Amino acid sequence: METTDSTMFLVVKSEHGQHVHGLLKNEGWLEAEVETRRSDDGTIGFPLASLCPVEGVVNWLNSTSSLEGVVEMHQGVRRPTVDPHRRLHKAIQTWLDENGLALEAITLAPAKWEKLGDLALLPRQVSTTEAWKKARSHEHAESLWGAMAAALNVSAIGVQAPIADDTFRSSQVEMLLGPSEVCFTDHGMTYTFDAAKVMFSSGNITERRRIGNLDMSGEVVVDAYAGVGYYTFPMLVHAGAAHVHACEINPASLAGLKAGAEANGIRHQMTVHEGDNTVSLASLQGIADRCHLGLLPSSEAVWEASLLALKPTGGILHIHMNVEEENIEDWVKDTVVRFEQMSQHHQRGFNAEVLHLERVKWFAPRVRHVVLDLRLRP
Ligand SMILES: C[S@@+](CC[C@H](N)C(=O)[O-])C[C@H]1O[C@@H](n2cnc3c(N)ncnc32)[C@H](O)[C@@H]1O
CATH class of the missing domain: 3.30.300 (GMP Synthetase; Chain A, domain 3)
Structure with missing residues (x-):
């Protein structure tokens, strides 16, 4: 009775669904490759496997349970399982x-x-x-x-x-x-790049959402490691940043960054600084409300330059780092001290205040990828 694109369904009232599912499964009569069907009329249809004796199944079911009057057979189109x-x-x-x-x-x-x-x-x-x-x-x-x-x-x-x-x-x-070229939408933002040349940290999705949920209305932001826009796009599209200076050195990432910005309609709010960020940041002093430092295992190479990129009124840094679990507290304290010392050295007069420490993911056994949100202000 079964053809390649159709199958028989045993239809029962939804309230008996769990019970009948168990009975059919026990007998090996449930077709696992086809989706069960729920209907608006309060019934559920179970696809029957080819070895199920279709002609006798209704009688068999009526004799093993008291489902009188609620069982019928339907022939229907096979819809492959969604699993x-x-x-x-x-x-x-x-x-x-x-x-x-x-x-x-x-x-x-x-x-x-x-x-x-x-x-x-x-x-x-x-x-x-x-x-x-x-x-x-x-x-x-x-x-x-x-x-x-x-x-x-x-x-x-x-x-x-x-x-x-x-x-x-x-x-x-x-x-x-x-x-290997991909183009996809994540949380309302388009990303487009060559996946054979550029990494995309899907594992950082919670951090991308967190950054996108912050209020950056009207802010000027420096993204020191922009990649293909992992954080640049959420900051512009969702957090309301007015402008992002996006630093990036990899030509393949730069291509993705620009194409993605076009696709998201935010190209005019992004200045791309191509090349080594230690060079680009030198021309970005005193302009930023916020700097995003998203490099692992450490973004230390640009700590000093990012402090100098902040406006004289101060701002916020998002500092990514891989830190051993047992050293996280000490690392936070040391980082606060380091930034205050650097600030003193450059006569900025900033105090460092820990706003938040995000544990993003495990990078390796006992090593966490963390992000420290640090506010620096006079
Ligand atoms: C880890 S990826 C960005 C990933 C993203 N932050 C994330 O967590 O999903 C780091 C990016 O920084 C870029 N990069 C590394 N060193 C750089 C430098 N000195 N100047 C500019 N960009 C740099 C790399 O090319 C890469 O695109």
């Missing part, structure tokens, strides 16, 4: 079977991935196994990437790699399928 993990497993298993590889899909399927628009980035660990190496070197590997992309609803697939230990913090993504 991408399931879809991915199935796509991989089909490819393995078709290509005669005696491997389990689980050995090739990552438990998680990162989606940047139309590109899915798989974690590096998945690519280090023997099973992966076998699949990777298979003559039909391309069709596996295609099947995985279709299952994840993307057109490109890549594998994550550690961020390069270079000035640019370059991405070293290995592309398996499709283009």
Whole structure:
């Protein structure tokens, strides 16, 4: 009775849904690859697996439970499950079977991935196994990437790699399928860049939201490590900053920064300073209400220049740093002292006040990525 694009559904009243679901699952009669259907009329339809005896299922159900008069059968169009993990497993298993590889899909399927628009980035660990190496070197590997992309609803697939230990913090993504250029919207902002050349810290999403939720109305801000606009865009689009001086050295990031600013309609509120920020910041003295210092493991290289970039009336710094958990309190105290000393040295007369310490994420075991919000004012 089942065709490739249609399936039989057992329809019951929603109040019996949990009970019937359990019964069907026990018998192995529930089709896991098709979505259950809820209807406005208060019924729920369970897709039946091919080995379910469709003709007898209603009688069977009536005899095992008292659901009289509420059970019926419907033939309906199959709608694939929305669970991408399931879809991915199935796509991989089909490819393995078709290509005669005696491997389990689980050995090739990552438990998680990162989606940047139309590109899915798989974690590096998945690519280090023997099973992966076998699949990777298979003559039909391309069709596996295609099947995985279709299952994840993307057109490109890549594998994550550690961020390069270079000035640019370059991405070293290995592309398996499709283009590495991405364009996507995050929290109402468009980002567009080449993911094979530029890293995007999806893990910093809470920090991007936090920065976007601050009130920067009318402020002039210096973003010392602008990247592709990770913080520049939230500061302009959501926090209300009037103008951002965006410093960036990586040509690939600069291209993304400018394209993203155009796409977000904020290009006129952003001055891009291309090249080493220690040079650019020297020409930005006494102009800023706020400086954002978003480099890991440390932004110390621009602490002094950012202090000098603040207006004589002072301002706020957002200082990113990787700090060992047990040293965080000491680091905060030391940083306050350091800025007050620098301020004295440059006759700025600023006091440093800790506004907030954000623990963004674990960077490594026992090492936290933190952001210290420091207010400096006379
Ligand atoms: C870690 S990325 C930015 C990531 C972003 N802050 C985040 O947390 O998602 C740091 C950026 O700073 C840039 N950068 C590093 N050193 C720089 C320097 N001396 N001058 C200007 N930009 C620099 C890199 O090219 C890179 O785009």
